[in-house]
Amino acid sequence: MSTGSPWQKPAVAPRAARRAGAGRTLAPLLALALVGCTGVTTAGGQRLSIASEELRTYMEAVFREQNELLxxxxxxxxxxxxxxxxxxxLEAAEESLLIECAVLNDIAAARRxxxxxGWVRGSRASRRTPHCESAAAxxxxVLDRLHGSPAIRARAAEAGPASEGNRD
Known part of the structure; x- marks a missing residue:
């Protein structure tokens, strides 16, 4: 019998071959899951678990802050x-907020x-939230520096407390 014959018994049993193939398929998915479960480090250095209520609260607070800043x-x-x-x-600050907070805004729009x-978009948003937080800071x-300007102070006074924001 020649080595390339279709009648020759395979060197690896079919079930073992399927198991080996499944391992190659599952390995990247498991790695992705492990990366997603590691958590998020805020711009302030606090570590939050991916599945925690603290992360959801953090993401909402950052979303509200960037929305107020815009x-x-x-x-x-x-x-x-x-x-x-x-x-x-101001235009550069606005552009940075729009870019860095885009995924967070997508999540808010989807929920609205x-x-x-979905898990993938939510995971991406949680990883991007610290970037949005930095852009917001x-x-x-920039706004705090410009609030010394008489025109900016006058506009803020006209707009009322909603535009003044929570600066605590």
Missing amino acids: TEIAFATDAEDLSDRDRRA DGRRP DARS
Whole structure:
């Protein structure tokens, strides 16, 4: 009998071959699951478990903060005596928030529309939340610096407490 004959018994039993193939298929999925279960480190260095209520609370707080900041930036950029430099700083802060917080906003929109975001999107959002938090802190510092401007203070006073935000 020649070595390449179709009648020759395979070197590996079919069941063992299937098991070996299953291992190659499951290994990346298990690795992905382990990475997803490790948790999230906030911009402040706090470690939160992926399945914890603390992570959900953190994600919601960051979402609300960036949403509030975008509103404040919108009012601030309307100030008539804003310098070009300050306007560019606000626009850059706004763009950074929109980019870094996009996945978090997608999750919020899905939930608002009654759709379930799914595990993959939720995991991606949880990993991106610290980036959104950092962008929010940068935007807050730009706004705080500009709140010294008479035009920005006047716009904030016109908008009322909602645009002042919770700065605690």
